[in-house]
Amino acid sequence: MRMNRLKFGLLIAQAACCLGAQAMLDDESALKAARETLAKMTLEEKTMLLGGSGTMTLAAIPRVGITKEWTMSDNSSTVRPAMNRWDWGYTNPKSVNTKLPSLSALAQTWDVAWARRHGEVLGAEMRDRGVDQLLGPGVNILRTPLNGRNWEYLGEDPVLAAELCVPYIEGVQSYDVAATVKHFCLNNQELARNTVDTHADDRTVHEIYMPAFRAAVKRAGTLALMTSYNKVDGLWMSENKYFQKGILRDLWGYKGLVVTDWGGQHSTDFAANNGGGVEMHWGQGIRYNYYAISNRFPLAQALRENKVPAATVDEMALRTLWMMAKTGFLTGAPRRAGARNTPEHQRVARDEGAESIVLLKNEAGILPLKPATLKKVLVIGSNANVKQCDKGCSGEGNVPYEVTLFAALKTRLPQAEVTLMPFCAKQKIEKTDTAAATVAGGHAHQKTSEAWSDPEELRAAAEAADAVVVFTGTELGYQENMESESRDRQNMDWPAELQAALHQILGWKIRNLVVVTRSGTPIGYNWTDKAATLVHTSYLGMEEGNSIVDVLFGEVNPSGKLAWSWPKSYADTAVAKCGTYNANNVVYNERFYVGYRWHDAKKIEPLFPFGYGKSYTTFAYSNIRALPGIGVSVTVKNTGKVAGKEVVQLYAAYPGAQVERCVKELKGFQKVALAPGEEKTLVFRLAPRDLAYWDEFLHRFRTDAGTYELLVGASSADIKGRVRVTVAQTETFAD
Structure with a gap:
């Protein structure tokens, strides 16, 4: 097994860190530069910083030293191609960038080092493209499996999302560009996202839906934050003073830019007076603050009519200038050099993808497969050869190449006959779903109809093969139960006819049958009890096929863990x-x-618990002991024959709690690499704040004095041991 890949990746990261000096200013120096520029600006010029000059730009103002436009780009896993100034179309020729695994895949690595590396690659590719602001990461919690954008987010747990988004943002911003954490907040479905009104009690908001945003602001220092489309308690998020000012500015001390989602602003003075920031939309749709297409200044007019205080406009413009100063864009300081589409970046995409893959079942020990023994390999499922990188609306990219699972198998097995047979063969193009694309601000994808393969022909091929790989799950797009921005899945289930087909296949006499399921969200399957070998992957970007084959052939020992309870x-x-x-x-x-x-x-x-995932080796946990204060140590040993990695998870439980608490909650995790026979002792330490709940009467976090349990496990359902610790006194925390 090539278990030296992590070291290879670390060398890439270390080398990248040495490429040029950062221009990133400290907060006070940036504020001084921003104020100096603000003092030179007319009211109209200030307004120009508060609405897009195009679909993905803020205006240049050469008179005050802003000599070029500030440029933005989606998304969380690539730098999306540049867009036209006034519409959703792409410029020609389309720019090309590396596409990394999705955030749902990154979450399955449970690895902060990979999150940092992911961010660094994006930051480097932004700088090479001349992009100043990335519209990512997305940190919305997986509340329903139907959400069409779960594949773009970091799973269902606030601690996991928070711990991964911090190094991601730090990695992006290490290249003197801005990250944009999104979508703030309670945006946990795509169904009616532009109009739906969401309601949650304060405790739920602060304990589940805020921690990742708080971590992005207070720990990672994100320079930008995007509000969501939806209303919360009757107010659009772009006009919601409680969240934009009360929580972001006053409670968390956020200094950075607030930007609307594209088309998410609904007023001029009301938005400005309630914590609003920069309005963005497709170019010709931007109209409330600065109407660039007709060179009008509605926000300036509102100030002259005494609807908005001058100090409010100054503060809004100052936030934009501060972000520009932090990155060196405003001051002209040399910014860190970038690179794009390099072999190193492509290697990161491949290795991160492999690191994220979750081995769900390996009951017969079929995996890893032995390539030298494979003369005939059958792949079942047309999606095994359907490229995904150009799909998903704002999540789409334009890549120099894309490796599907089928293509990777053919390349890696030049001596073998590798055949693809679909459950349903894609036969004809029906139409393009332009309505969904228009609503989403994205690009249309073709719809297809499918027809059955001949069952007897499929069975004969399967039973004659040395190995059969069945590829199941979802794909990206707007049709039926695909995953994408702007729409939710109609239901959780995999199509009934495909379920029935797979039941049949699992009953055939097949040597070395492996089922691979790909999705960024839980899927309803009714056949998993019959599948002896089952591998889960999310969307892995341009190197997806190679990542999967690396795991199937044992070149990488799977170490991914589920980021949601299935x-x-x-x-x-x-x-x-x-x-x-x-x-x-x-x-x-x-x-x-x-x-x-x-x-x-x-x-x-x-079906499978949160944090679950198997390995080609085995691990033993021992010596689980309480430490002074709030802490626990555990010894983990690799008891198998091959090197591997284990994600050790720390949960807290609340015996004798004075208020309603969950049975247990994730509080930390560590990923440890172990050679055969090797053991390491891991130490977890918590602060009293880590055990707190939101007190709705005090409007503060509170940790009660008393006894707590710390649980060490391999998943939320596989607890290896627990210790009791004592908190001596009750404490409260402002946030």
Whole structure:
């Protein structure tokens, strides 16, 4: 096994860190530069900083030293091609960039080092393209498996999302560019996202939906934050003073830019007076602050009519200038050099993808496959050869190449006959779903119809093969149950006819049958009990096929863990039981019982638990001991024959709690690499704040004095041991 890849990746990261000096100014120096520029500006010039000059730009103002436009780009896994000034179209020729694995895949690595590396690659590619602001990462919590954008987010747990988004943002911004954490907040569905009104109690908001945003602001120093489309308690997020000013500015001390999602602003003076920032939309749709296409200044007019104080406009413009100064854009300081589409970046894409893959079942020990023994390999499932990188709306990219699973197998097995046969063969193009693309601000994708392959022909080929790889799951796009921005999946289930087909296949006499399932969200399957070998992957970008084959052939030992609790059916989710998913008013009355918290509380057995994933080796946990203060140590040993990595997870439980608490909650994790026979002792330490709950009467976090349990496990359902610790006194925390 080539287990030296992590070292290779670290060398890449270390080398990248040495490429040029950073221009990133400290906060006070940036503020001084921003104020000096602001003092030179007319009211109209200040307004020009508060609305786009085009779909992805803020205006140049040469008179005050802003000599070129500030440019933005989606998304969280690539630098999306440049867009036209006044519409959603791409410039010609389309720019090309590396596409890394999706954030749902990054979450499955449970590895802060990979999050940092992911961010650094994006920052380097932005600088090479001349892009100043990345519209990512997305950190919205997986509340329902139907959300079409779960594949773009970091899973269901606030601690996991927070711990991964911090190094991601630091990696991006290490290249003197701005990251934009999004979508703030309670944007947990695409269904009616532009109009839906969401409601959640303060405790749920602060404990589940805020921690990743808080970490992005207070720990990572994100320079920008994007508000979401939806309303919260009757107010559009772009006009919601409680969140934009009360939480972001006053509670967290946020200094950076607030930008609307594209088309997410609905007023001029009301938005400005309630914490609003920069308005963005497709170019000709930007109209409330600065109407560039007709050179009008509605926000300036509102100030002259005494609808908006001058100090408010100054503060809004200052936020933009501060972000520009922090990156060196405003001051002209030399910014860190970047690079794009390099072999090193492509290697990061491949290795990060392999690191994220989750081995769900290997009951017969079929994996890893032995390439030298494979003369005939059958791949079942047309999606094994359908490229995904140009799909997903704002998540799409334009790549120099893309390797599918089928292509990777053919390349890696030149001596073998590798054949692809679909469950359903894609036969004809029906039409293009332009309506969805227009709403999403994206690009249309073709719809296809499918027809069955001949079952007997498929069976004969399967039973004659040395190995059969069945490729299941979803694809990106707007059709039926695909995953994409702007729409939710119609239901959680994989199509019934495909389920029936796979039941048949699992009953055939097949040597070395491996099922690979790809999705960025839980899928409803009814055949997993019959599959002895099951591998899960999310969307892995341009190197997807190579990443999967690296794991199937044992060149990488799988170490990914699920970033969500996988329910057996939609009926087992909190949103289904509580009836809290619709297109109008969504009340989060499941409260903080999201994902594994719900399954624990209701004693519902999931298909696979949160944090679960197997390896080609085995690990033993021992010597789980309480440490002075709030801490625990554990010794982990590789008891197998090959090198591997284990994600050791720390949960907290609350025996004798004075208020309602979850059965357990993730509080930390460490990923450890071990050679055969090697053991290491890991130490976890918590602060009292880590055990706190949001007190709705005090409007503060509170940790009560008393006894707590620290649980060490390999997943939320596989707890290896627990210790009790004592908190001596009650403490409260402002945030």
